[in-house]
Amino acid sequence: YPASSQYASHIEARAVKDEYDYIIVGGGTAGLTVGDRLTADGKYTVLVIENGVLDNSTAILTGGAGGGMNAARMYTINSSPQSGLNNRVISVGIGRVVGGSSAVNGMVVQRGTAEEYNLWGDLSGGQPTSWNWKGLLPSFRRAMHLTVPSENLQRLMNVTYDLSVWGQDPDTKVYATYSESGSGQQKFFYDAYKSYPGVHVPKDNGNGENGLSFFLVSMDPTASSRSYARTGHWDPVANRPNYELVTGQRVNKINFDSSITATGVTFVPVSGSGAATTVRARKEVILAAGTVHTPQVLELSGIGGADLLKKANIPVLVDLPGVGSNFHDHTYLPFYGIRFTKNPTYPTIQVPRAGNIQSANLGVFLGLPVVAPDAFERIASNFEAQDPAAYLPADTHPTIIEGYRQQQKLLGKAMRSKGTTFFNTMINGIGGAPQNLRPVSRGTIHINPSNPQGEPIVDYRALSNPIDLDVFVEFIKFFRRFHSYGTLAQYQAQETAPGANVQTDAQIATWLRGQLNPSVYHPVGTAAKMPREWGGVVSEDLLVWGTKKLSVIDGSIMPVIVGATTQQTVYAIAEKAAEIIKARQ
Ligand SMILES: Cc1cc2nc3c(=O)[nH]c(=O)nc-3n(C[C@H](O)[C@H](O)[C@H](O)COP(=O)(O)OP(=O)(O)OC[C@H]3O[C@@H](n4cnc5c(N)ncnc54)[C@H](O)[C@@H]3O)c2cc1C
Numbered sequence: 203y204p205a206s207s208q209y210a211s212h213i214e215a216r217a218v219k220d221e222y223d224y225i226i227v228g229g230g231t232a233g234l235t236v237g238d239r240l241t242a243d244g245k246y247t248v249l250v251i252e253n254g255v256l257d258n259s260t261a262i263l264t265g266g267a268g269g270g271m272n273a274a275r276m277y278t279i280n281s282s283p284q285s286g287l288n289n290r291v292i293s294v295g296i297g298r299v300v301g302g303s304s305a306v307n308g309m310v311v312q313r314g315t316a317e318e319y320n321l322w323g324d325l326s327g328g329q330p331t332s333w334n335w336k337g338l339l340p341s342f343r344r345a346m347h348l349t350v351p352s353e354n355l356q357r358l359m360n361v362t363y364d365l366s367v368w369g370q371d372p373d374t375k376v377y378a379t380y381s382e383s384g385s386g387q388q389k390f391f392y393d394a395y396k397s398y399p400g401v402h403v404p405k406d407n408g409n410g411e412n413g414l415s416f417f418l419v420s421m422d423p424t425a426s427s428r429s430y431a432r433t434g435h436w437d438p439v440a441n442r443p444n445y446e447l448v449t450g451q452r453v454n455k456i457n458f459d460s461s462i463t464a465t466g467v468t469f470v471p472v473s474g475s476g477a478a479t480t481v482r483a484r485k486e487v488i489l490a491a492g493t494v495h496t497p498q499v500l501e502l503s504g505i506g507g508a509d510l511l512k513k514a515n516i517p518v519l520v521d522l523p524g525v526g527s528n529f530h531d532h533t534y535l536p537f538y539g540i541r542f543t544k545n546p547t548y549p550t551i552q553v554p555r556a557g558n559i560q561s562a563n564l565g566v567f568l569g570l571p572v573v574a575p576d577a578f579e580r581i582a583s584n585f586e587a588q589d590p591a592a593y594l595p596a597d598t599h600p601t602i603i604e605g606y607r608q609q610q611k612l613l614g615k616a617m618r619s620k621g622t623t624f625f626n627t628m629i630n631g632i633g634g635a636p637q638n639l640r641p642v643s644r645g646t647i648h649i650n651p652s653n654p655q656g657e658p659i660v661d662y663r664a665l666s667n668p669i670d671l672d673v674f675v676e677f678i679k680f681f682r683r684f685h686s687y688g689t690l691a692q693y694q695a696q697e698t699a700p701g702a703n704v705q706t707d708a709q710i711a712t713w714l715r716g717q718l719n720p721s722v723y724h725p726v727g728t729a730a731k732m733p734r735e736w737g738g739v740v741s742e743d744l745l746v747w748g749t750k751k752l753s754v755i756d757g758s759i760m761p762v763i764v765g766a767t768t769q770q771t772v773y774a775i776a777e778k779a780a781e782i783i784k785a786r787q
Contacts, residue, residue: 211440211441211442211443211445211446211447212256212440212446212447212448212449213446213447213448214448215448215450215451215469215471215476215479217448218249218446218448218479218481219247219249219446219481220481220482221466221481221482221483221484222247222248222249222446222481222482222483222484223240223246223247223248223483223484223485223486224240224246224247224248224249224483224485224486224487224488224783225248225249225251225466225467225481225483225486225487225488226248226249226250226251226488226490227251227453227456227467227487227488227489227490227491227499228250228251228252228253228302228453228489228490228491228492228495228496228756229250229251229252229254229300229301229302229431229436229447229449229490230252230297230301230302230303230304230431230490230491230492230756231301231302231303231304231430231431231756231757231769231772231773231776232302232431232490232755232756232757232772232773232775232776232779233250233252233302233431233488233490233491233755233756233776234250234300234301234302234431234432234434234435234436235345235376235431235434235435235773235776235777235780236488236490236755236776236779236780236783237250237435237436237445237447238434238435238436238439238445239776239777239780239784240780240783240784241439241442241444241445242373242439244442244444245444245787246444246485246787247444247445247446248444248445248446249446249447249448249481250445250446250447250448251448251451251453251467251469252299252300252302252447252448252449252450252451253298253449253450253451253452253472253495254275254297254298254299254300254302254449254450255299255300255449255450256299256300256432256447256449257275257299257300257305261274262275262299262301262305262306262428262430263425263427263428263433264427264428272299272305272306275297275298275299275305275306276295276296276297276298276306277294277296277298277494277657278657279293279294279296279494279657279658279660280292280293280294280660281293281294281660281661281662281720282659282660282661284661284662284663284664284665284720285666286643286663286664286665286666286671286715287664287665287715287716287718287720288715288716292662292664292719292720292721294494294660294721294725295721295723296492296493296494296723296725300432300436300447300449301430301431301432301433301436302431302492303492303723303769304420304430304431304432304769305428305430305431305432307420307430307723307767307769308723308767309419309420309421309428310417310419310420310767310769311346311378311417311418311419311420311767311769311770312407312417312565312766312767312770313342313407313408313410313764313766313770313771314623314764314765314766314771315410315411315412315567315621315622315623315764315765316335316410316411316621317335317616317619317621317622318616318622318623318762318764318765318766319333319334319335319338319410319764320334320335321612321613321616321622321761321762322334322731322760322761322762323337324612325605325608325609325612325730325731325732325736325761325762326731326732326733326742327608327732327733327735327736329733329741329742330742331742332742332778333731333742335410337778338774338778339367341774341775341777341778341781342367342368342369342408342770342774343367343368343369343371344369344371344374344774344777345369345374345376345770345773345774345776345777346368346369346374346376346377346378346420346770346773347369347370347371347374347375347376347377347378348363348365348368348369348370348377348378348379348418349377349378349379349380349418349421349423350363350365350380351363351380351382351416352380352382354382354553355380355382355384355553358384358389358551358553359384359388359389359392359416359551359553359564360389360392361380361416362405362406363380363405363406364405364406364408364409366409367406367408367409367410368406368408374434375429375433375434375435375438376420376429376430376431376433376434376435376773377420377421377422377423377429377434378418378419378420378770379418379419379420379421379422379423379429380416380418380419380563381418381419381421381563382553383553383563384551384553384563384564385548385551385630385631386548386549386550386551387548387630387631387632388551388564388629388630388631389548389549389551390546390548390549391629391631391632392414392564392629394684394687394688394689394690395414395566395629395684396414397688397689398572398684398687398688399572399575400568400571400572400575400620401413401414401566401568401572402414402620403415407565407766408770411621412567412568412569412620412621412622412623412765413566413567413568414564414565414566414567415564415565415566415567416563416564417563417564417565418563419563420769431773448469450471450472450473451469451470451471451472451479452469452470452471452472453467453468453469453491453499454468454469454470454478454499454502454655455467455468455499455502455503456487456489456499456500456503456505456752457480457503458503458504458519458749461750462519462520462748462749462750463749463750463751464483464486464487464749464750464751464752465482465483465751466480466481466482466483466487467480467481467483467487468480469481483751485751485786485787486751486752486753486783486786487751487752487753488753488754488755488779488783489729489746489752489753489754489755489756490754490755490756490776491756492725492756492757492758493529493647493725493726493727493728493729493756493757493758494647494658494660494725494728495658496728496729496754496756496758497525497526497647497648497649497658497728497729497758498526498647498648498649498654498658500522500525500526500729500739500746501514501516501525501526501648501649501654502516502649502654502655503519504516504517504518504519504520505519505520505522505525505746505748505749506520506522506523506525506526506648506649507521507522507523507525507526507599507648508521508523509597510648510649510651513651514649514651514652514654516654519748519749520746520747520748520749521748522734522739522746522747522748523599523601523602523737524599524601524602524605524729524730524732524734524736524737524738524739525728525729525739526646526647526648526658526728527598527599527602527644527646527728527737528602528605528606528644528727528728528730528737528761529644529645529646529647529660529661529662529663529725529726529727529728530641530643530644530645530662530725530726530727530762530763531641531662531720531721531722531723531724531725531726531763532626532637532638532639532641532721532722532724532763533637533638533641533664533670533674533718533719533720533721533722534635534636534637534638534718534719534722535635535636535637535674535677535714535717535718535719536635536717536719537635537699537717538633538634538635538636538678538681538697538699539633539697539698539699539701540632540633540681540685540695540696540697540698541632541695541696541698542632542693542694542695542696543693543694543695543696544692544693544694545693546693564628564629564630565626565627565628565629566625566626566627566629567623567625567626567639567765567766568620568623568624568625568626569616569619569620569621569622569623569624569625570582570617570618570622570624570625570673570676571618571619571620572620572625573624573625573676573677573680574673574676574679574680577672577676578617578618578676579618581617581669581672581673581676582614582615582617582618583614584669584672585610585613585614585617585642585669586610586611586614588610588667588669590603590604590606590607590610591603591606593643593666593667593668594606594644595646595663599737601734601735601736601737602737603737604735604736604737605730605732605733605736605737605738605761606644606737608732608736609642609761609762610642612762613640613642613762616640622640622765623639623640623765623766624638624639624640624673624765625637625638625639625677625680626639626765632685632695633681633685634681636674636677636678636681637722638670638673638674638677639763639764639765639766640673640762640763640765641664641667641670641673641720641763642667642669642670643662643663643664643665643666643667643670644663644666644667644727645660645661645662645663645664645666645720646659646661646663647659647660647661647725647728662720662721664718664720665715665718665720671711671714671715672707674711674714674718675707675710675711675714678700678710678714679710682697685697700713722767724757724763724767724768725757725758726757726758726760726763726768727758727760727761727762727763728758729746729754729756729758729759730758730759730760730761731744731759731760731761732761734747734748738761739754739758739759740753740754740759743782743786744759744779744782744783753779753782753783755775755776755779755783756772756775756776757771757772757775759775760775
């Protein structure tokens with residue numbers, strides 16, 4: 203890294219000008235992507251305001267690869283106690299540094315399926331929409347620059363790829379690179395999954411299909427280090443005179459005129475000492491504070507559920523109850539224990555390594571009919587028969603219930619489709635840590651009415667909808683079947699956790715409540731792109747309902763989560779957002 207003083211556009215709060223064309227709240231994954239794209243032609247000025255610092259340490263560049271978790275560069279937030287998980291409290295991981303969560307994440311690059319992105323279009327309320335697989339593909343191609351796998355990796359690990367779904371745009375300096383690693387155990391289990399009934403092998407993890415696939419990591423192929431929003435969308439362009447970044451500052455209010463048009467923002471030093479600064483936006487205020495803080499900034503500014511705002515003594519500008527609702531993440535089981543009592547001979551595979559970041563790069567992504575052929579119909583019918591309000595918080599606003607009813611129709615269908623991913627596990631050896639990529643429980647993230655400026659209250663409401671537990675019970679039963687299926691039967695698998703004493707569905711469910719973690723650090727949904735009468739927060743063109751010149755562009759706009767890790771999708775949303783915003787110019 204060059205010293206931060208070399209970035210002429212990284213400025214002190216006192217050097218911030220009175221007015222910019224665009225103000226971006228949050229210099230994270232989406233914020234820096236859009237900042238770069240809006241300043242490229244030199245016509246407009248952009249100020250990015252980031253809570254975290256510009257961290258020049260090598261820890262950011264080399265950490266990751268399944269680890270990530272640079273605690274020094276993350277917020278310290280704990281969830282509220284989760285009654286569905288024996289009252290456990292969960293640590294909420296999100297990045298707080300220039301680059302946001304892309305600076306601390308595990309660097310896995312995956313894409314959801316075509317059906318999953320089409321769900322977003324189906325949640326447009328009948329409006330013309332391009333929020334679907336076809337409409338998003340150009341943004342995916344722009345979002346990341348593909349480094350193709352080596353011939354060695356292709357030959358030794360059966361890796362295939364499809365250049366029609368990836369871009370190699372010279373202006374895109376966020377890289378998706380195949381980690382040149384692979385082991386005999388991975389190959390062995392790859393073959394076992396491949397022969398399992400219903401498991402498809404797509405040509406590429408990004409081609410809109412699920413199944414057994416190799417995925418990439420966000421690694422710069424030349425430096426062999428983390429490629430993230432800062433190295434892609436700030437460092438290379440930080441000398442643009444029209445692109446400025448101020449750090450260590452927290453936006454605590456969006457300012458509006460009497461017609462609820464956003465006129466700018468007010469921010470305060472994170473250190474606690476120093477004055478508040480107010481800056482005006484000529485064209486637009488763009489919220490990119492992430493799924494946890496975007497709803498907080500909206501609520502602090504008087505946009506949110508009126509009842510909550512009144513409790514917090516915040517004047518209500520727009521009664522928009524959807525703000526902070528519809529919160530969800532992926533759920534995972536940290537440890538499923540199983541061993542073979544007769545050891546297989548694993549093939550010897552040595553993939554010559556290029557680069558110093560190695561990562562689990564093989565995964566299996568399966569729809570419910572493949573994982574639970576005898577149970578998916580029952581689970582889908584039970585889910586569809588639910589009163590949509592039954593498992594939402596007691597005081598849920600009718601618009602949010604309507605939005606959930608709409609999701610319920612689509613997700614019920616998705617439970618019967620192989621093409622929507624529910625089950626996922628990374629393949630490194632026997633067993634794995636299974637994930638439910640499509641939970642139907644919905645939580646909330648809201649300001650704390652007695653301390654609105656403090657960290658928001660994050661409530662996953664994990665397993666509040668019993669369907670999620672039914673689905674996870676099926677995952678355990680699937681793992682049991684899989685490890686004794688076909689050629690694996692001869693090795694006589696013996697499960698160690700949950701183990702032989704945990705047999706019935708009820709026993710498995712009880713065990714799971716003590717084990718599951720409701721977050722894989724992929725929070726979404728709290729400012730959903732859905733109609734206002736369905737509890738949505740932003741429109742098809744990402745403007746906040748009831749306001750003017752205020753948009754949201756980060757992970758919070760996903761109405762339903764994708765069956766994949768989220769960073770690639772967030773980059774694609776940001777690329778699409780930049781096009782939408784430019785079209786308004
Ligand atoms: C530990 C961890 C591991 C992960 N692993 C993976 C992985 O391996 N693969 C993958 O695909 N995804 C992974 N993810 C998820 C992925 O990184 C995120 O989905 C994505 O980066 C979110 O982008 P965003 O723009 O929505 O938010 P962020 O990138 O989090 O950006 C939000 C920014 O806004 C700033 N901010 C917040 N409030 C304010 C305020 N009031 N004023 C000013 N600034 C503010 C924050 O400091 C932050 O920098 C992981 C995430 C984490 C945290």
